[in-house]
Amino acid sequence: GLLTLPMISLILDPLGLPVESILVVFMAIDSLIDPMRTLLIVYVNIATTALVAGRESEEERNAKTKMRIAAATAGEIFSPEEAAQISDANAQNPALPDFSADIQSVKVHYETSQASIASMAAPASASKTLRLNPATEKKERLTTSLPGGIKIKIRDALILINTVLLILTASVIIRINSHGTQDSVYSVSTKLVTEILKSVDTKIQAYYTPADQAIHNISFHYWNEDRFHFKSNNEAALDYFMELLQTHKEFAMVYFGDTQGNLIMGRRMPDGTLTRRYITRTEDSVITKYVHENKSYNATFPTTEESLETGYDPRTRGWYKKAVTQKKAVWTNVYIFATDNMPGFSCAAPVYNDDGGLEGVACIDIGIRDLSLYLGGISTTENSKLFIYDQDNQIIAKPLKAEDPLDILLSVYPGADGSNNYSMKKVDDQADPVIAEAFKNSTGRVNTNGIYSFSLDGNNYFCKVDSMPLDQELSINVGMIVPDNDIMGIVYKNNRMVLIISLIVIIIAIIISILVSSLISKPLKILSTEMNDIKELDIDDGEVDINSGIKEIDNMVDSFQGMKQGLASFKKYVPSDLVTQLVKNSQSAEIGGKKQTLTLLFSDIENFTGISEKTPPEELVNRLYDYFSIFAHTITGNRGTIDKYIGDSIMAFWGAPIEMDAKTHATLACRAALTCQMQGQNLSNQWVREGKPKFHTRFGIHTGEVVVGNMGSDERINYTVLGDNVNLASRLEGINKYYGTEIIISANTHDLVKDDFEFRMLDKITVKGKTQPLFIYELLAEKDKLNQSLIKIYSAYERGLKFYFDGDWDNCIKYMTAVRRHSNDKAAQVILERAENFKLNPPAVWDGVYAFDKK
Structure with a gap:
């Protein structure tokens, strides 16, 4: 709080309020509420350990310390039923304090008391252990112990602590205002100038x-x-x-x-x-x-x-x-x-x-005039100065308004033709003595963490200069100068009022503290007695009947009652196993899935094994990082979900968990594949220029019904998809190598997006393990973005493919030969070879389906 004093001053001083006195008021009020509440919670913990009869020997204290360590490492301390009881108690009063620390403390104290009882039973320790009679024990429970055996009531302790805290707080504040003004100015100025300059650097970088x-x-x-x-x-x-x-x-x-x-x-x-x-x-x-x-x-x-x-x-x-x-x-x-x-x-x-x-x-x-106009729009303090200079110490920008003359920034002189010529001013130009002096004092200070100060004509200034690289060989320096009076001018006017107001507030706070402490002490005596019973794990089912009228104490009583109920159940269980099971059963996501129509995408790098054998591991990892990053951004940017990375492959799907209609997610999947194709080619071309092997990526896309959801074990789950349609999408990716294509989609996907993209029908096939034939298509481009010459070639291919389906081998051969004449199309070569083979060896039954017997 004390370190934030100057910042509070910046806000309150313009209002004419003495900031230091207001801070004392806040701290006085806080000392009556928050410290008291803290003391109550601390007292609950202290009461369970401090009120132990007799003086412990060094051996007994060591034994208890060991037992506390053992208890602390024994694990959690609640069974599922106990956790439910405590959860219900907290739900009834959401404002109750967190007593988890107290519960753990009670467990330690219980085990400590058991050790004490055991020590009393042993002859060697009996003479060293003093057991108080009930009357004395009850009396002791109403007081706390201080070092040396001194006893003090809670009422007196609260009054004493609050008085000491208030006096110390006021003394520190007064001393800071009397002797620490310069330190405060420097601290706040450093932070303010640094933060403003960071903001300016960010805005210039954005420029x-x-x-x-x-x-x-x-x-x-x-x-x-x-x-x-x-x-x-x-x-x-x-x-x-x-x-x-x-x-x-x-x-x-x-x-x-x-x-x-x-x-x-x-x-x-x-x-x-x-x-x-x-x-x-x-x-x-x-x-x-x-x-x-x-x-x-x-x-x-x-x-x-x-x-x-x-x-x-x-x-x-x-x-x-x-x-x-x-x-x-x-x-x-x-x-x-x-x-x-x-x-x-x-x-x-x-x-x-x-x-x-x-x-x-x-x-x-x-x-540079535009850059200066840009600086002119950046808000700083009233009289601060921003400036930018280059490596040659030329001023390249200062804040300008549109109506300002250029000679503020540049040296202007007439040219031979009568027009104005311009030259750059140096940063040490005395036309602006403040910037010149700041530059003079900046030697060795560029890009340092702190700021430096200088004086000119009796005025103090703070300055910081940052270096901003534009590329490896070129950088600019951005500086900011803030006058001392911009930051702390009004603060100096309030120092004389602080002492009197602080003393008045302290006196009032002490009087209130006495009254409040009296209200707190009585119910705390009852709680102290109950806490001593809990220390011995003597827990009854009765409720604590206290109505103090103080919200904090009433909340504490409610929390205490809930703790009693939890501890009553806690005694009946072995905590370690049951608490571990409770944590395992606390599920944030449930195992399960549902059937849903999704669009699935698989990608794979051609000949990745061969590439990996020739590429050093570190370089291969870095290249895969760049490759996956580009593809991942594209897929997620098109609202896709990346299921997993499988070596050099990517498995992704659309339509879950963000639900959308089938046409939408099929369109997004196709668009993502085309974008990945283009970006992959660009990245590969860059690698080729660097002498590295390129990545040639193949895609398979299919739309169909799958099971999607959380799947796995009780220790680990994944959000993924399962089903035959997932396997089909993977098979489609794999058969790209057979046709020499890059993106193959199924008829299901094609029927959804055929009006939005350019395709060609590739074939009619069955994949391994399936008997149902399907048409497959090559995804070429978005609608109306395909080269006209390619459209003619692919149209000829599809006409030839129609003859192929009809069993007209001659016409099929004619068209596929024409396609091969104008392009190196592997798919046309595949159909051509089949047609030539079928012409020589006609099939007995022809349905146009080619069956793949390999994955």
Whole structure:
């Protein structure tokens, strides 16, 4: 409580309240209630051990200590029936205190008393044991024992303890306010500045993060050649750049420069409108073209044609060279943008093709004025200062408002053409003496745990500087300066009032303590007598009749009565075995399941055994971690439940425990499989570029009725699925290798989602152990997202398959041969070989079903 005093001051001082005196009031009130309640509970425990007749020898105390240790390790102490009785007693009064510690104490005391009785029976100890007569014993039960045999009544003890606590508390508070102001200021300032700077660091990190994420997305779209077709369609790329500019107001420009020196750019103009910029390099010139949303810029930024020597070449720019050199996403130092002569920094990333060849570099620019405006929107203390500087000690951001002039942040000077040019200010620039002095004193203090203080013109300041890495080679420093008066200014005005108010409160609290202690002491005498009986395990079935009018004591009596009832039953049982059984029977989840229609998915890595034999174990584990993480996020992101990981395989299902209709969970399963397929290919391509073998994943999906629920033993259960349909989904995954496919689904799943995805019918089969034939399909893509050439090939395959089902071997061979001519389709090769074989050896009965005799 004392350490939080300055923080309480920050809240109450603006209201004109003397915070230290209020704290004394709170502690005085607390000393009348909470400490008394604590004393009551402590007294219950003390009374069971302290009121033992006679003085114990050292040998007796050692013997009792050993018995207590043995009792403490004997296990739990309640049978199921006793636990039910105590649970019922607690349910009748939910506010009852927790007496579990007291119950354990009673058990120890019972065994202690038994040891005492045994010692009394032994001649060697009889002379050392004094047994009080009942009258003396009853009298002793009304008092507690202090060291040296001094006896004091509970009423006097409460008054004495409360008085001492209040005087000590007031003395400590007064001393803190008199002599500890500087320590309090430093402690609170350290925490406040550190927490505010952490918040600022988090917000600045959030400012940078979208650029890093966006640049990776751009690189992905260029490399992946997905539906955007960035490589072949500059307008599609620019549309995406414009969307990024509209979404992220901190982005000034988004562009891509290729290896031929061409560039396309989306740019935010001064009035907030967007402009498209095209730079095209021909054999003898560089053509720059603009397309403005605001047509008034046409005159300012017309189409130009320059020589190859003077025209803009992205390949010569620092952002391009750094990204190509480091072969990863990078951040640049602050530099002057060629487009608008404004300073800023860039996030750039190289783009490679599937063969590892460089396609170009994508880049996003962020102006430092925008970062300063962002800092201007972060709330701190009234007169604090935030600042950011780079590794060259250049100020790159200070809090700005939209109406503030740029010369607060930058040095402005006229250019040769009459326009303004800008240069970076140094952090030690005396134009801002407070920041300059803070930087002067920051040597060796960047990223330290504490803050440092300095004085300037008679004012004290606290400062902390954190280093924030943008990449491995580039970092920025974020500093915060807080004036002393922002934190503790009002606290200093209240010190003179603390002493008088504290003394008054102490006197009032002592008077109230005397009155309350008198109300507490009488019922505690009765409880003390009852507790001594319990210490001897002399427990009757009668209720304790006490009505003190004090809620805490009445609650204590109710809890005591419940404890008596529990202990009465406790005596009749051997606790260890029965209590262990009670814990085992306390179930949070019940064994059982129900039939339900789910969609099941199995995945497996092709030739994983061969890969694992050639890969070091640690690397294999790390690769599986990356692989499983991507797939797990995708499956759970599509509301699936991962049942288990089986080696390199994943078993998942949809429709439980989150219930949904069959079409929905079948759709989600198919979408998850396609996403996993794409992400797995991306991850494998990355590994190939690193010289590692790729993971080729196969999926099997089936929708059917299974048993789902908690299954296992009384020690361990799993939420899982069982049934023939689970095995069928697993078999579908396995037969991918026969057809050279990646995702095979059953007819049940196909019928549910056929309007949402692209498929081709693969075959009509029976799996091992089954006689019921089923149609199987290959899942290809989401609806209308399949390449037209592939659609033609797969349509020819399905026409050939129809002839195959009809037994028309010649036409089947014709179509499958055409498919093989245009693609390396293993499924077509399989059907072609079957048709050629059946043409030579016609089956006696043909139903179009191929029976798999292997798993």
